Amino acid sequence: MERVSEQELFLNLGEKMTNIRDIAKMAGVSVTTVSRVINNHPYVSEEKRNHVLEVMKKTNYQINMKAVQLSKGKSQMIGVVVPFATNPFFGLLIEGIANQAVKHHFHFVLIQTNYEKEREQEALNMLKHKQIDGLIITSRIAEMQEVEAYVPYGEIVVCENATNNQLISSVYLDHYQVIFRALQYLYNHGHRKIGYCTGRESGANSYYRKKAYKEFLEEKELSYDSSYVFTDNFFFEDGHEIVSKIVSMKNPPTALLVTSDGVAAGILTAGEKVGINVPDELAIIAFDNQPSAKMLDITTFEVPLVQMGEKLFLQAIGKYPIRHEELEVTLIERKTV
Amino acid sequence: MERVSEQELFLNLGEKMTNIRDIAKMAGVSVTTVSRVINNHPYVSEEKRNHVLEVMKKTNYQINMKAVQLSKGKSQMIGVVVPFATNPFFGLLIEGIANQAVKHHFHFVLIQTNYEKEREQEALNMLKHKQIDGLIITSRIAEMQEVEAYVPYGEIVVCENATNNQLISSVYLDHYQVIFRALQYLYNHGHRKIGYCTGRESGANSYYRKKAYKEFLEEKELSYDSSYVFTDNFFFEDGHEIVSKIVSMKNPPTALLVTSDGVAAGILTAGEKVGINVPDELAIIAFDNQPSAKMLDITTFEVPLVQMGEKLFLQAIGKYPIRHEELEVTLIERKTV
DNA sequence: TCTTGCTCTGAAACGCGTTCCATGCTCTAT
DNA sequence: ATAGAGCATGGAACGCGTTTCAGAGCAAGA
Numbered sequence: 001m002e003r004v005s006e007q008e009l010f011l012n013l014g015e016k017m018t019n020i021r022d023i024a025k026m027a028g029v030s031v032t033t034v035s036r037v038i039n040n041h042p043y044v045s046e047e048k049r050n051h052v053l054e055v056m057k058k059t060n061y062q063i064n065m066k067a068v069q070l071s072k073g074k075s076q077m078i079g080v081v082v083p084f085a086t087n088p089f090f091g092l093l094i095e096g097i098a099n100q101a102v103k104h105h106f107h108f109v110l111i112q113t114n115y116e117k118e119r120e121q122e123a124l125n126m127l128k129h130k131q132i133d134g135l136i137i138t139s140r141i142a143e144m145q146e147v148e149a150y151v152p153y154g155e156i157v158v159c160e161n162a163t164n165n166q167l168i169s170s171v172y173l174d175h176y177q178v179i180f181r182a183l184q185y186l187y188n189h190g191h192r193k194i195g196y197c198t199g200r201e202s203g204a205n206s207y208y209r210k211k212a213y214k215e216f217l218e219e220k221e222l223s224y225d226s227s228y229v230f231t232d233n234f235f236f237e238d239g240h241e242i243v244s245k246i247v248s249m250k251n252p253p254t255a256l257l258v259t260s261d262g263v264a265a266g267i268l269t270a271g272e273k274v275g276i277n278v279p280d281e282l283a284i285i286a287f288d289n290q291p292s293a294k295m296l297d298i299t300t301f302e303v304p305l306v307q308m309g310e311k312l313f314l315q316a317i318g319k320y321p322i323r324h325e326e327l328e329v330t331l332i333e334r335k336t337v
Numbered sequence: 338m339e340r341v342s343e344q345e346l347f348l349n350l351g352e353k354m355t356n357i358r359d360i361a362k363m364a365g366v367s368v369t370t371v372s373r374v375i376n377n378h379p380y381v382s383e384e385k386r387n388h389v390l391e392v393m394k395k396t397n398y399q400i401n402m403k404a405v406q407l408s409k410g411k412s413q414m415i416g417v418v419v420p421f422a423t424n425p426f427f428g429l430l431i432e433g434i435a436n437q438a439v440k441h442h443f444h445f446v447l448i449q450t451n452y453e454k455e456r457e458q459e460a461l462n463m464l465k466h467k468q469i470d471g472l473i474i475t476s477r478i479a480e481m482q483e484v485e486a487y488v489p490y491g492e493i494v495v496c497e498n499a500t501n502n503q504l505i506s507s508v509y510l511d512h513y514q515v516i517f518r519a520l521q522y523l524y525n526h527g528h529r530k531i532g533y534c535t536g537r538e539s540g541a542n543s544y545y546r547k548k549a550y551k552e553f554l555e556e557k558e559l560s561y562d563s564s565y566v567f568t569d570n571f572f573f574e575d576g577h578e579i580v581s582k583i584v585s586m587k588n589p590p591t592a593l594l595v596t597s598d599g600v601a602a603g604i605l606t607a608g609e610k611v612g613i614n615v616p617d618e619l620a621i622i623a624f625d626n627q628p629s630a631k632m633l634d635i636t637t638f639e640v641p642l643v644q645m646g647e648k649l650f651l652q653a654i655g656k657y658p659i660r661h662e663e664l665e666v667t668l669i670e671r672k673t674v
Numbered sequence: 675t676c677t678t679g680c681t682c683t684g685a686a687a688c689g690c691g692t693t694c695c696a697t698g699c700t701c702t703a704t
Numbered sequence: 705a706t707a708g709a710g711c712a713t714g715g716a717a718c719g720c721g722t723t724t725c726a727g728a729g730c731a732a733g734a
Contacts (some may be wrong), residue, residue, distance in 0.1 A: 016353070018690080020689075020691060029713080030713065030714040033712085033713060034691090035692060036712095039691095039692090043711060044712070045711090061519055062490075064466065064467050064691075066403065066412065066690080067405075067689070068690085070403040070721095071690075071691045071693085071719060076405060084432075085432055086428035088423060091423035094423070094449075095423055107446045108730085109447075110446075126720055129402040130402055131402055133697095236631065236632055269398055291629075292632070293604055295606050340728085356720055356721080358721095367682055370682090371721090373682095379681075380681065380682050381683085382681090382683090404721045404722090405721055407689055407722095408718080408721045408722045409689095412691070413728080
């Protein structure tokens with residue numbers, strides 16, 4: 001075991017970050033052996049292992065994960081695309097993702113799109129360029145076909161019913177059925193003039209929801225009134241505008257199906273200010289069971305968002321083959337219907 | 338310009354991902370030239386540039402960012418440590434960070450600690466192991482000294498007054514002064530029995546807040562009552578317990594300083610249920626001006642969180658030398674005092 | 675005419691850990 | 705005694721883009 005004078009080497013290396021080869025030279029072993037020590041491979045004698053460990057300590061050796069990632073071809077990192085990080089809906093999804101990420105020694109980069117296509121494209125490119133191993137798209141803007149083109153580069157998971165898709169996994173709610181159920185609930189409470197407040201108009205989930213709304217009206221032989229449909233509502237603040245529209249209507253709806261608690265909360269508080277009595281004058285049923293719904297006693301459907309995030313993550317790291325999981329929602333009856 | 342038969346090469350490479358060397362061989366140029374084309378370096382003749390571009394298109398060449406990162410020694414990625422991602426406070430900080438990240442072609446990995454030291458340690462290790470170029474710690478658990486040990490590995494920024502620190506930048510609020518101001522406001526409204534609800538007890542910001550609370554009482558010659566201090570309150574739900582404690586007190590506070598809107602909202606709604614009149618019976622002043630404060634007309638201090646996030650980011654990428662920026666808060670008078 | 679200074683190009687080294695493959699031993703099973 | 709199995713170790717290739725340096729060609733300024 002010929003060994004270069006350690007003292008000398010320590011001095012010469014000076015500022016430069018020591019790497020695995022430096023360690024090998026100093027310890028008088030091969031780089032392979034050093035690598036084995038780092039990775040706790042059993043085929044290293046105690047003597048050499050200890051010596052390598054010592055040298056690593058002495059030189060304050062720090063592994064360079066960028067090299068590991070390049071070498072292994074994996075980054076232990078997934079991307080998470082969300083339209084808005086502040087929205088509790090996505091916050092809870094992130095919570096679930098984070099839970100599982102920790103357990104699996106993964107990290108995730110958050111990509112906030114604000115529903116700008118360019119941002120989503122950027123996320124897909126990260127996958128293509130191997131910055132991330134997988135991608136969770138909680139809400140998409142691009143066509144499904146476009147997204148599919150990135151499947152060769154890594155696992156992609158979406159939050160919508162994609163049961164007929166062989167390439168992309170999904171964890172989703174049956175929005176059609178859920179909306180139908182909510183409407184039926186309002187109907188059973190005597191409502192015949194039911195309004196519909198949602199986020200964006202486009203998008204797979206929105207499609208099914210709108211479809212359910214229309215088909216429900218048809219089934220019950222109620223007429224469709226486009227002024228009863230309110231779109232682009234995402235945050236608490238958006239509820240105010242809805243109320244101002246409603247108060248100016250000659251024949252306002254008696255009930256509102258709102259696709260997010262935050263907006264429902266906005267409607268409720270804005271309504272209170274102008275003297276709208278909930279639920280007598282206006283019933284409200286919402287979704288998610290976020291803190292704001294608890295706070296204001298809003299009747300809502302609880303959506304298992306944390307669990308959804310966890311499942312999304314596990315699909316994204318390729319733990320399972322392509323598959324499609326549906327989650328159930330639970331009605332929480334409170335005081336707004 | 339000797340050139341290997343392209344046709345042949347295309348066939349031979351088959352499945353294997355093409356890399357810069359393959360492209361070089363196929364195009365009959367050096368890897369340097371290919372690299373120049375990729376990076377739009379001017380010193381490449383139009384002819385060669387076009388030809389390389391063509392070959393890249395034909396082979397569907399995709400750059401491997403992991404290699405770029407290793408080579409450049411930078412990941413264009415920062416870490417963001419937050420205790421909870423769902424909390425709107427941190428959500429808004431993230432919003433600001435995301436805004437600037439996009440502009441600077443950076444990405445960020447979110448590390449949710451739940452105030453577990455191990456998680457924070459992991460984030461620091463990512464810095465040490467070059468997975469990230471910089472780190473934003475929005476709320477820390479480790480001692481400042483421990484954190485400082487990681488400064489050699491990359492920029493670190495914290496959200497607390499660190500003005501005397503030469504190694505770590507900070508973007509912060511003068512919590513001492515702000516709490517004093519809030520207490521004075523309650524005092525001016527006639528309150529002498531003022532309670533204090535906060536998040537965790539430890540932590541730099543908490544230290545200054547607690548200090549301000551105590552010193553304010555001293556200055557006004559009010560006695561300190563430990564039952565007036567409520568800790569570990571982070572979310573809406575936590576407000577309920579505070580209320581149940583208050584109703585069981587013989588001599589309850591007439592005003593509450595709450596360090597987060599979410600908790601204040603919880604107190605307000607729980608209080609309403611047990612018939613506590615706000616502000617007559619119990620005044621509440623809070624912080625952040627989150628949606629919940631707007632929703633429930635809570636008097637609060639607006640904190641420029643998005644802006645804070647943006648500044649944090651710019652510090653984290655080393656845009657400026659180590660520095661400490663203080664941000665101002667604005668009192669928003671509503672109906673709870 | 676000579677020097678200076680671009681423009682254009684490529685070989686080779688660099689950043690750094692992982693992994694395949696070969697080699698040499700020792701020990702156990704036959 | 706011998707073959708097969710497992711242990712220990714190292715050389716070299718691999719993953720892949722960037723960068724330094726050297727050299728050639730050519731035009732403008734001295």
